[in-house]
Each structure stands twice: as C-alpha cells, then as structure tokens.
Amino acid sequence: MFELKKLAVALGLTAVAMASHAAGTLIYCSEASPEGFDNAQYSGGNTFDASGHALFNRLVEFKKGTTEVEPGLAESWTTSADGTVYTFKLRKGVKFHTTDYFKPTREFNADDVIFTFGRMTEKEHPFNKAYPAQYPFASDTGLDGNVESITKTDPLTVIFKLKKPDADMLAKIALPYASVLSAEFANKLVAEGKASQINQQPVGTGPFVLRRYEKDAQIRYVKNKEYWNASNVMVDNLIFAITTDASVRFQKLKAGECHIMSQPKPQDIAAMKADPNLKVDTAPGFNIGYLSYNTSKPLLAKLEVREALDMAINRKAILDAVYQGQGQEASNPFPSSLWSYNPKLKNAAYNPEKAKELLKKAGVAEGTEITLWAMPVQRPYNPNAKLMAEMIQADWAKVGIKAKITQYEWGDYLKRLKQGEHDTGLIGWTGDYASPDNFLGVLLTCEAIGGSNYARYCSKEFDALVLKARNSVNQKERTELYMKAQEVFKKDLPWSTIAHSMVNQPMRKELSGFKISPFGDYNFEGVSVK
Template sequence: MPVIVKRWYQQMSLCLSSIVLAACGQVQLPSGLVYCSEGNPESFNPQLVTSGTTIDATSHQIYSRLVNYSQEKAEITPGLATSWQVSDDGLSYVFTLREHVSFHKTRHFTPARDFNADDVLFSFNRIIDPLHPYHLVSRTGYPFFQSIGFADLIGYIEKVNDYQVIFHLTRKDASFLSNLATDFAVVLSAEYGYQLLAQGTPEDIDYYAVGTGPFQLSQYVKNEYIRFKKNPVYWGPTVEIDQLVFDITPRSTARIAKLITGDCSVSALPKAGELAVLDQHKDIIIDAKPGLNVAFWAFNTQKPPLDDVRVRRALAHAIDKNNILDVVYNDTAVEATGVLPPASWAYSKNLSPNEYNPEKAKVLLHQAGVSNLSINVWAMPVARIYNPSALKTAELIQADLARIGVKLNIISYDWSVFTQKLASSNYDSVLIGWNADNSDPDNFFTPLLSCAALASNNNRSRWCNKDFEHLLTQAQSVSTQPERKAFYQSAEAIISDQVPLVTIAHAKKVVLKKSNITAMQIRPYGGISFAKTTQAIEGTE
C-alpha cells in the first residue's frame, strides 16, 4: 500500500469531527439516514477513479459540478454554472458562474471566500496541466479524463472575471458538455488546495474532502462507516437529512438483514436471487429502473492467443448468455447484443452478435491452430450495478468453455487489490463493466475502447483500432442525433466483428429502501444521490 494512502487510512480512522466518538472503534452509528453500501472508497475525490463505490460515496454527496444532466428533461441543466454560450465554430464555451456559493467549513478548513472562477481553473487545470502543483499528487492519474483525451481537447481555460470562464477547445466535440456533467467533473476548492500545499500535505485534498455539495464529510472508519452531515449553507434545494451514514457492509445478505431489522434505511446492490425474501416485508420497497450500463468479458488483445480475432470469436460463441441471465440476474437484466443498452438513443436493433454456438467455437479454435488452451479470468469480488456476482458469472463461463476444451482459471482479489492490479494490465481477461454517467453514447465508447482509454488503463481490452477511433471522432464532430447515431452504430459493428470484449447484460438499477424513504431519485446512470431524499418518522404519513 502506498505510504500516502496508508497514512490516510490510519488518520481517517481517527475522529475527524469535533464530536469525539469513543475510541473510533465499534461505536453506535449516529442517527439519520443510514445507507448500507458495499465497500470502502478508494479516495474521496471522484476525479481520480472510475469505481462506482467511490463515486457513490463522493460525487453527489460532497461535490457539485458546473453542469448537470436532467433525466426528466433529457438535457444539460445548470449547476455551479448558471448559463453557458457556445461559439459558432463550437470551439469556445463561455460559462457564467453561480454567485454566493460556499465551500464546506470543516475542522481542517475555513473558507475565506465564496466559490469563483479560480476554483474552476484549479480543478480542471489539475487534470490537464502537467505543471500544475497538484497534477502529480494523484497516484492513479485521472482515468476518466485520460480515457476521453480531455487534456488534448482543452486548449486552455480562460478566467474572464471572478464569475466567468471560457473553455477553449482544440476541436469540436458534441459530447463536451455531457462530459462536464459526469460524476468525475467535480469542482474543488483552490483556496483549500493552496493551504494544504503550504502545509506540505497536498494529498489531503483527496481524502479530507471539501466541496460545495449537499453533505460534508465528517468521519470515515475503514470497513465500518462513512459519516456525513448536512451542509448548512448548500446552494441547492433544501436538504432534509441532517446526517447521512454509509454503513460499509460487503456481503449482500448482511445488507438485506440490516434493512429488515431497520439498521439501514436504504441498501445497495442486492443479489437477484435474494429479492424473494423481501416479499414477506411489506415495509421494504424494491425500486428497479432500466439502467444505462453494460457487463462484459474483456480480452487482453495484446496477449497471445487472444490477439487472434478467431480465438476471441470462438470464446464469444462458447458463452451461453441466457444461462447467465437466468442464474446471475434472475430477470433483472436483458441480454447485451452490443455495448449500448436498448435505452440509448443510438442503440442498434440490427446488430449481429456472436451467437451461442459451441460447435462453431471449436471450428474457429482449430482454424487458429489453438488446442489445450488455458487462460485466466479476473473476476470482481464485489457486486456492481451491471453484475451482481462476477464470480458466479465466471463459474458459468468456466463450465461453458470446458465444453469446447478450454480451461478457464478464475482469479479474484480483495477489491482494493483488484483495482490496483488492473492498472498493470497483467491479465488474460477480466469480468467487469461500465455504468454510464449520462445518456450520451460517447460515454460508453470513448472511456471503454478508445486508444486514449488504452493509455489511461481504462481500456480493459488493450485494444486500439484506427477505424473505430475515426468513427468516434466523426461522431463527436457533428451535432445532430441522426448523424451521430449512424457513426456510433458503425462503431458497434466493428466491436461485434473484432470482439475485443463480449458484452453480457444490461442490468436494471435496483435499490432497496424502507417505505418511509421518499423523494429518492433512482437515476439510470451515475452514482447515488441523497440530496433530495426525505425520511418520514415510522408510523406517520
């Protein structure tokens, strides 16, 4: 474990709030809304990760973005920017910033000024400018932004005055605003950053987090809980919850048990096979919505024999997706015929996926001159929205491959080790997936399979295809949906033909909650938000 991260875990396990809790060990969780979450965050800055566990704990609780994406309106809406104008050539975006927005006041930081343009420049220049004092503070880099080529897209960011900034682009990009609305594009405090720099502890900005969001971080005890308290000067709609607690509970059965006993009011990522037990509990609601996500089996296309498309096609033909859907998802997902889910406006109904055909798989392996093949698959140890059990999925694929004479070795690590090892790309294949942050199709293709995503280690297939890359560039350079749709559907056809990955399922987004939890928005994309959630007293309307 890196020294900085180790020090963070040690320090964050001490009391962060002014209210000292006995020994910071096994303690009574504070009152308020308790959310049973599935794991520890990797940090408290979503710029540095693509992990849903970290996004849930940070993006919509602690921070705000310049713009947001409204599911109801299907459009970009104001955030810390109240309005924006785009130049005729599509190369300049002028943002007018919201005034009278306060950053969190914590035991580590008391803001001397409101949010302004300096914070925007600080937050985004950190990502794109190698000379920024915080650029190299991140040991993980900025995987989402690197995967979409953000640094190459932004020529420079200009401060016009305290409440107006201009993003100057190097090329037209129809997905630019959508990317600013993602969970990763949060705004940090420049004042806090430079204070920490002067103190010699710049890494603390990513752990002792300060933002402008509806909640502020109060305490974190690894493997136990994260405690937030309401931001008393939040710029958005009034927050009804005084305290929010993420009760870290890795096992799905334990989360459901806590929900039944009332130790949690909301619970994450239930296993599909465990939902039937909730039929006996009328005070628990299963809230399920179609999700903008995809679960997939990615091949390391740079490792023989997986660099041979015939081998990849053979493995794709060997997989019985319907069996996986029945056993793992239990009617909470639909089969993925491509990367884009049916809810996407660029979804292609005419894709020809590599259908289940074991005999064809055997023929392809023979044509490739491959016999006695043995490969490894890394399977996530935690449930994700797109796959409630990667280990069970791996076991089913293992049985399928055995029928065509291929041995599949299943490897799993603790989640933190798993994410660290993924960066080395020293695997044959990996079972993983993607949960989109908005409805723009580019949010699937570019972060997952672009050449820039390969450089950032977010491209799990280690695949870079010039024809595919050209289609993405073309789709970004036009503005109308019909034009963009044609390019993205052509890109899907290349994926289907070259098989850098096998798409498995598009899962529903399922959240369990007590019946007294209201106004909780379950979005098909992005992380969970409790900003608008209300909790009635049990027994009252």
C-alpha cells in the first residue's frame, strides 16, 4: 500500500523481532494484511482490527469483552418515542491525528460525522464522485436505505432521522465500518485530486497513529499522545507482525517475538496450555462456519442440487478432523446463544446414496465439475479451510461431483466472493452485534448481494420476515419473525451450515488487560506489557 518512512529491507522483520524486547512495545502476530484502511469499504476482521480499532473511533462503541454499547465520540444520545430520531451530543476537545501527510487545523465536530455517514448513505455525495467506492456494511445492515437525513444543530450536536425504526441502530453504528473520518482531510484530498488516498493514508481520532505499513509483513503504530482517552493507551508502540502460517505464529509466540497471536490451530492448544510462559483464555464462539452456494449460477440455483451436495457432506468427520473437539455442529445460521434461535431446525442426515438420486433427478451428469473455494487463512469459525475443502471434495467425488479447490489471497478472496465468481465457497462470520439481524440481515438479504451475501440468495419470503423484524421495536414480534425466517433459510438451503467453534486465545503471561471480544475483534486499548 504505502510506506511513510523509508526503511532498509534488511531491517524489515528483524526490527519486529528485536522490538519484542523493547519497553512499551506490544506485538501482535496477525494472520493477514488488511484489505485497506478505509473501514467503510470493507467487512473483514483483519481490516477492522488494523484500522478500525487501532486508528479510529465511533460515535458509540462496544464495552470491551461485552455486547454492551457505551459512549465513544458521542458523550450521550437520546431516541425519539417512535424510534426514528437519534440525537447525539458529541465529545468536546477530540483531536484528529497529525501525520506526515496531514496536520488538522480544528478539532472533531459534527461536520466529520455528517461526512462519514453522508458518503455511505448518499449516492450523489461529492466525495463519492471523486472516489467511487462500495460500502457493503452500510448496505448489508440496511443503514444506507433507512437514513432520511443527518443534520447538526450546533458543532457538537448531530441528529439522525430514520425512515423506519431500527432497534439495532446503536449497535450497527458501533461497528468499525462506521469509524469517524476527518472531513477536513477528505476535502484536502479532493482538492488535490487524491481522494483515493483516504484508503492508504488514514487519519482518525483513535488510540494509535499509523507510522508504516509493509503489505504481508508488518504494520507499525505509535501511541496517540493527544488521544481523548489517553490513560487507556498503555504502550508506546504497537506492531502487527503479519504471519500467515499459524504454526509460525505459535513459534513466534513461544520465542517471545510476539505477545499475542490470532487463530491458533486446535491441535496446538494443549501445547500452548502446557507452556509455562503462555496462557490461553477460552470463550464460546459467537460465530458460524459454512459453505456458501452461489445461487446465481444455473447449477446451484436448483434446490435439489444444493440439497444433494449438503447431504453428501460428512459433518461429523469434518468436526473431528478440522475442529478437533473445539467446535459443535451448526444447523442454524447463527449460534444458539443468540435470542430467537430456532431449536427445531436440524441438518439433513449424511446420505450419499440419496444425494446421488437427487442429482440424477436434477439432471446433473456424473463427473460434473464445480469450483470449491477455500479460505487462505485461519479464522475462528474455520481453523483449517484447506483440509475442510479436501474432505468435502472427497465427499462430493463419491456422488459424482468433481470439485476443483481454489484459493486466493485473503483480500482478493473476499472481493471475488462478493463479485460472485465462485460456485461454492467456504467462509464464515463472527457476529458484530448481538442481534439476529447481524447474521440474517447482513448475510442473507437481497440488499446484501454484492456485500456479505456470498450465496447471492434473494427470497421475498425471507426478506419480508427479516426486514419487518428489523423495523419493529417489539421484542416478542421480532423473535417470532426471526424464528420463521430461519425456517425459510433451512428450506431454501443457500448454505451448508458446518460448525460453531470455541475461541481459544493464546498470549504471553506478561501481557495483561486483553479481553476476548464476543465479536472476534483485536482491540489493544487498555492492554499492557509488563
């Protein structure tokens, strides 16, 4: 992407290893590069960790380790009786980052909020003309179509007026895609004809300031000394050591070259727990790992074909080999810990013979070829996508389907999935907020096609239920609607649901203050190294 200060290649990652012994430096071994630094354009956890949490703030945020919304850049807020008007009182004295490429002349105010949300909700926004981009999360959550207006009554008061009530509004804008940007910096970029640089040269209000990024190698940050919540930044330097191989991340963690790592292999957990220098925190996963069927492809558009492929998958074998005791079979599109989970839904039994019959009935010739995409990284919901793909490939071969396993670099993988290039693809989701809409709405509605609806599934029946629930403020009604929507999902089968996994978080014992997020985030505010 870019580099702020030239550094001899020879110093590269050696500097990362040496920094593990430096006072005030925290090193995180992450598994992939961010897609970019403009959070609004993306939906990947790597991007949200590296940019959204490290560099930016939201109006409201999630209290660490919980699903509870608390004040962020907004000190307080009120909601109208009908649930359509939100008034935010903004925090005074917040400063944007000063960098090599930008020096702010004013503090954060309402104009920054209006700019941030305006470009996501107004197609004709001037910045979108200078830098055309897609905003998948704003679309997936229904925010872009539900905001009627965003206005200010004074520099520190912003009013959001919605077309319909949205009971999840606060939780939605607490997500990293809603990180508040500097309108002053955006205007500067437009004037210089460099609007696209907003994705390479981030300017936020967050706890750290970006100093250097080397793709697939490292990201270096320094403490934001003017941070509005300065006592919560407990290290002077933060380094993301990008390490794609989980085994190598584990070796670095053992050697003290990083203090915390992402996505451990299930088979390594026992060794991690036995290491006297390490500790492993564990929590139930708020996630779903699944196989997405691209329903826009003629073959996969046939329900009988999806049903056949689904019942040809040996889930028990996958749970044993891939999750190794750290997962449970998934039958619904979200975990049972979330309200409105429908316990009546079950997966079809593993039945290769019946799968053959269904394929024959659908007119699918033996030897038919399809692509089976496998994620190139470990994620909580899928610790070994390549192995899972190989097992599904073998299962489908038994019913006469030839699956070609395909992989791309993580950012490219997500981009191509959104464009619908795949036939079938392994993917998953860790919830961003504690509402069924974050799974059903974001991943499966018609409006989410081109975003996180990788199945390109569009059902009027399903949408009617989910969107009615989204705009209701009656919890009982919402629960009933979401339970019915899950029944429609299971009937239509746009996914083969695979597993919900446990989350194991290894770290060195000298690290303190880190809390496992229910949403799978890596946020280093309040984290220190002894």
